[in-house]
Amino acid sequence: MGAEITSLRTHDVRFPTSRDLDGSDAMNADPDYSAAYVVIGTDAGLEGHGFAFTIGRGNDVQTAAIRALEPYVVGLALDEALADLGGVWKRMVHDSQLRWLGPEKGVMHMAVSAVVNALWDLRAKREGKPVWKLLADLTPEQIVELVDFRYLTDALTPGEALEILRRAEPGRARREAELRATGYPAYTTSPGWLGYDDDKLRGLCEQAVADGFGQIKLKVGGDLDDDIRRLRIAREAVGPGVRIAVDANQRWDVGTAIDWVRALAEFDPWWVEEPTSPDDVLGHATIARAIAPVRVATGEHVQNRVVFKQMLQAGSLSYLQLDAARVAGVNENVAILLLAAKFGVPVCPHAGGVGLCELVQHLSMFDYVAVSGSKEDRVIEYVDHLHEHFADPVVVRDGHYVAPTAPGFGAAMLPRTLADHAYPDGPVWATSENGSGA
Amino acid sequence: MGAEITSLRTHDVRFPTSRDLDGSDAMNADPDYSAAYVVIGTDAGLEGHGFAFTIGRGNDVQTAAIRALEPYVVGLALDEALADLGGVWKRMVHDSQLRWLGPEKGVMHMAVSAVVNALWDLRAKREGKPVWKLLADLTPEQIVELVDFRYLTDALTPGEALEILRRAEPGRARREAELRATGYPAYTTSPGWLGYDDDKLRGLCEQAVADGFGQIKLKVGGDLDDDIRRLRIAREAVGPGVRIAVDANQRWDVGTAIDWVRALAEFDPWWVEEPTSPDDVLGHATIARAIAPVRVATGEHVQNRVVFKQMLQAGSLSYLQLDAARVAGVNENVAILLLAAKFGVPVCPHAGGVGLCELVQHLSMFDYVAVSGSKEDRVIEYVDHLHEHFADPVVVRDGHYVAPTAPGFGAAMLPRTLADHAYPDGPVWATSENGSGA
Numbered sequence: 001m002g003a004e005i006t007s008l009r010t011h012d013v014r015f016p017t018s019r020d021l022d023g024s025d026a027m028n029a030d031p032d033y034s035a036a037y038v039v040i041g042t043d044a045g046l047e048g049h050g051f052a053f054t055i056g057r058g059n060d061v062q063t064a065a066i067r068a069l070e071p072y073v074v075g076l077a078l079d080e081a082l083a084d085l086g087g088v089w090k091r092m093v094h095d096s097q098l099r100w101l102g103p104e105k106g107v108m109h110m111a112v113s114a115v116v117n118a119l120w121d122l123r124a125k126r127e128g129k130p131v132w133k134l135l136a137d138l139t140p141e142q143i144v145e146l147v148d149f150r151y152l153t154d155a156l157t158p159g160e161a162l163e164i165l166r167r168a169e170p171g172r173a174r175r176e177a178e179l180r181a182t183g184y185p186a187y188t189t190s191p192g193w194l195g196y197d198d199d200k201l202r203g204l205c206e207q208a209v210a211d212g213f214g215q216i217k218l219k220v221g222g223d224l225d226d227d228i229r230r231l232r233i234a235r236e237a238v239g240p241g242v243r244i245a246v247d248a249n250q251r252w253d254v255g256t257a258i259d260w261v262r263a264l265a266e267f268d269p270w271w272v273e274e275p276t277s278p279d280d281v282l283g284h285a286t287i288a289r290a291i292a293p294v295r296v297a298t299g300e301h302v303q304n305r306v307v308f309k310q311m312l313q314a315g316s317l318s319y320l321q322l323d324a325a326r327v328a329g330v331n332e333n334v335a336i337l338l339l340a341a342k343f344g345v346p347v348c349p350h351a352g353g354v355g356l357c358e359l360v361q362h363l364s365m366f367d368y369v370a371v372s373g374s375k376e377d378r379v380i381e382y383v384d385h386l387h388e389h390f391a392d393p394v395v396v397r398d399g400h401y402v403a404p405t406a407p408g409f410g411a412a413m414l415p416r417t418l419a420d421h422a423y424p425d426g427p428v429w430a431t432s433e434n435g436s437g438a
Numbered sequence: 439m440g441a442e443i444t445s446l447r448t449h450d451v452r453f454p455t456s457r458d459l460d461g462s463d464a465m466n467a468d469p470d471y472s473a474a475y476v477v478i479g480t481d482a483g484l485e486g487h488g489f490a491f492t493i494g495r496g497n498d499v500q501t502a503a504i505r506a507l508e509p510y511v512v513g514l515a516l517d518e519a520l521a522d523l524g525g526v527w528k529r530m531v532h533d534s535q536l537r538w539l540g541p542e543k544g545v546m547h548m549a550v551s552a553v554v555n556a557l558w559d560l561r562a563k564r565e566g567k568p569v570w571k572l573l574a575d576l577t578p579e580q581i582v583e584l585v586d587f588r589y590l591t592d593a594l595t596p597g598e599a600l601e602i603l604r605r606a607e608p609g610r611a612r613r614e615a616e617l618r619a620t621g622y623p624a625y626t627t628s629p630g631w632l633g634y635d636d637d638k639l640r641g642l643c644e645q646a647v648a649d650g651f652g653q654i655k656l657k658v659g660g661d662l663d664d665d666i667r668r669l670r671i672a673r674e675a676v677g678p679g680v681r682i683a684v685d686a687n688q689r690w691d692v693g694t695a696i697d698w699v700r701a702l703a704e705f706d707p708w709w710v711e712e713p714t715s716p717d718d719v720l721g722h723a724t725i726a727r728a729i730a731p732v733r734v735a736t737g738e739h740v741q742n743r744v745v746f747k748q749m750l751q752a753g754s755l756s757y758l759q760l761d762a763a764r765v766a767g768v769n770e771n772v773a774i775l776l777l778a779a780k781f782g783v784p785v786c787p788h789a790g791g792v793g794l795c796e797l798v799q800h801l802s803m804f805d806y807v808a809v810s811g812s813k814e815d816r817v818i819e820y821v822d823h824l825h826e827h828f829a830d831p832v833v834v835r836d837g838h839y840v841a842p843t844a845p846g847f848g849a850a851m852l853p854r855t856l857a858d859h860a861y862p863d864g865p866v867w868a869t870s871e872n873g874s875g876a
Contacts, residue, residue: 027534027537028534028535028538029534030534030535031534031535031538032535054535054538054539055534055535055538056535056538057506057533057535057536058503058506058535058536058538058539058546060502060506061499061502061503061506061539061545061546062539064498064499064502065496065499065545068495068496068498068499095495096465096466096467096468096469096493097466097468097469097470097492097493097494097495097496098495098496099465100466100469100492100493100494100496101492101496101499101500101544101545101548102544103688103715103716103739104715104717105543105544105717105741106539106540106543106544106545106546106547106741107499107503107539107544107545107546108496108499108544108545109544110539150691150715151691151714151715151717151718151721152691153691153692153693154691154692154693154721154724250541253588253589253590253591253592254591254592255591255592276589277541277542277588277589277744278541279542279543279589279741279742279744279745279748280589280744280747280748281719281720281748282719282748282751282752283589283592283744283748286592301541303543303544303717304717306715306717306718306721307717309718310717310718310719310720310721313720314720
C-alpha cells in the first residue's frame, strides 16, 4: 500500500493589524490580517500547508468552508493525487452540490484555493523543489493538463496554450539561471497606507528609494485633497524616475474614478488599481479608455478565470494582478497566466496581506521561466510585514525577490504563530480588548 | 423602551430530493434541495423568517455564514431597524472586514440575503401586509432609499430611479386590483428534468397544458440527440401555441452554446437559459447575437446588481431571471428591478428549489404594481414540489400565481419540517443510507 492523505486540519489565525493601521485603505479601514489556515497530513511524514487570506471577521466562515472539503482529499492515495492535481481540482470545483455556493467565487472558491495550494506545497516537498521550479520543470503537455478550459475556449484553447508554452521552452534553462542570479523585480506598498501621517509617508518613500525599489504604491480614494497632498509629498520624495502607482481599493463609481484620476494626473501616476467594483468588466474598460495614458491594474478581488478572460477581451486592464489565494489556487492561476500571455498583458501579482508574498513569487517566477518568458514591465507587490511568522519567509534584496530554494510553496507558518494568534483563544486575542468580532 | 431584536437562530434543513431525481439537470445531477434557514426573534412576540437556498453539501457552511451576521441585527431597536432597512443592508454588506469574503458574492452574500429577507418578513408581519403590498405602498422616495446605488450610477442614478417609480405611481391602485383579481402568469419547469423518462416527460407536458400554463421549460445540455428527442416529444405534446424554454444550467462554452441552440431551433425554443457561466457577461452577449431570434435568459446564479447592470448594458439577455435569495435580498432586488425597467427588459424570476416560489412572487407583484407596471411577456417560474413544508404556500391556479394576502414574505417553514429535515440528525437523515455528505 502506498502513502495516503490522512488528515485535513484547520486553524483560525488572526493578527491584530488594525491596532497600527497597517493595511488601511479607502475601503478597508481597520483590517485584522487573517488566515484560514489548512494543514493536510499524510502517513508519509509530510504535510502540505495552505491558507485563504481574509481581513478578520468571517475568518471562521472561511475556515468552515475549508473543512467542508475534507472528503475530497482525505483518503486519497498520495502519489496518484499529486500526479493528477488537475483532476483533483476539477472534482472539488465542479462538485455538483458545492458549486451552487458559488459557482467558483467567494468563500467556497477561496477554500478550494487553500486546499489546492496545500496540495501543491505537499507535492513540491515530496519532489524536493520550490513550487516555481516544480512547475517550470513540467512539460507543456503536463502544464496544459492542470488547467480547466471550461468557459475559456472562446479566448484560449488547449492548443493555443500548448503553443504558448512550447514557444517558451527553448529559453527555460537560460531564464532559470538568470532568475537565480538576479531575482524578480518588486514594488513596495509599505509607504502608502491611508492611516499614515505625512511625515511617515515621506520617510517611507525615501526609504523605498534607498532600498532599491523602482516603484511604490499609494492608497487613494478617501479624500481628493488629501490624495493630492500625499501624492505631491511622495513625488517629491521619490523623484521623477520612480513609478508611483495609486490604489483606490474599489472606492469609486465609474464616473468618479475618471474624474478623480484625471485630478491626480499631474503627479504622473503609473497605474490606478481597483478603481471600481472588481465585478465590473465593462466599467473598468470605460475607465481605461477615459484615463489613458494612466493605466488600469486590477485583480486581487477578481473571483475567477472567467472574469479575467473578459477583462482581457474588453481591454479593462493594462496590468493583471492575480492573487495566489483568491482564485482556486495554482491550477487556476496557471490558466490566468496563460490567458495573460495570450493577450500580451503583463502580470503584476497582488501580495501583502499575510503570506501572499510568500506564495505569489512562485507564480511570477514560473511565468518568467516557462510561460511569458519575460520580466519586462512586470513587478511583484511587496509589503514588509508579518513575514516573521513564516518558516521560509521571502527574501527581498535591492528591490528584487530572491528566488526561493526551499522545497514547497512557502506557506508554512511557525507553530508558535499558529498557537499565539489562534482566534479567539490564543494569547494575542484572549488578552485583547479589541477583538475582531463585529 | 421599545421592542428589540433579541435573537438570530439558524437551522440546516435538507430534503432528500436526489432520491427521485427531481431537480436533475445537466450540471446538477443529484441535488438535495436545502435551506440555510434563519429565524430572527424579537421581544415583541414576532419572528422573521428567511433562508439561503442550496442543493445539499455546503449547507452547513452557508448556515455558519448566516450566524456570522448575528452582531449586525441582534440588539437593534426593532422599529428603527425596520424603518431603515436600506441602512441595515449597507452596514452588513459593506462591513469593512466581511466584504473581503466577496465582495458581494457567494456564500457571504447569500447569507446577507437570508437575513435581509427575514427582516422584511418581520416588517411585513408588523405592518400586517404581504411583502409585495408593503413595498407597493411605499413612496417612490422611500423605495429609492432602499437601494445602494454604489457601482450603478453609470447605468442608473437615484434621479432616474425616482422618475421610473413616479411614472408608475398613478396606475398603482388599478394594477393592484387587477392583480388581486387575476394573479400573475406562471410557467412550469416540472415536466422537464433530465432524470425523467420520455413517458413521464410527455405526460407532464400534457398535464401542464391542461393546468393552464402557456409556457413550460425543459432541461437540456446533457446530450444533443437526447435533447432533440425530448424537445420533439414536448413540442408534439403541447402544440405550437405553448412556449417551450430550454435551460442548459451553465453547461456550455460560448461556441458550443451557439451550435447546440442552433441545432434545437426547429422546435422553436422561446429562450435558452444559462447557456454558459453566469459570470460571462460578454459570452452571453456573443451568444445572444448569434442565436437570435431565440432569446437568452439568465440570472439565478448572477451574483449581484453589478453583473446584472453589465448584462443589461451589453445586451446579454432578453429576460432577466432574478432570484429572491442569491443577491442580497429585497433591497438588492429592488435595485435590479429598477435596472431592468430602465433598460426595458422583462423580469421573469427564477423559482423552484425550496421556498423560492414563495418568496419571489412578492417581487414580481411589486414590480407590476409599482415599478415596470407591466405583466406583458413576464412569467414567474413554478415548480410543484416542497410547498407542503411552508406555513403559507403559494397558490397557483389556472397557470397564475394568486396574490398572497397573509402578512409576511411566505418564508416560514412548518416547525415539523424544521425538525424532521434537520441535517444530519433529523429523522429523515438519521435513518437514511444516502446522506448528503460528500
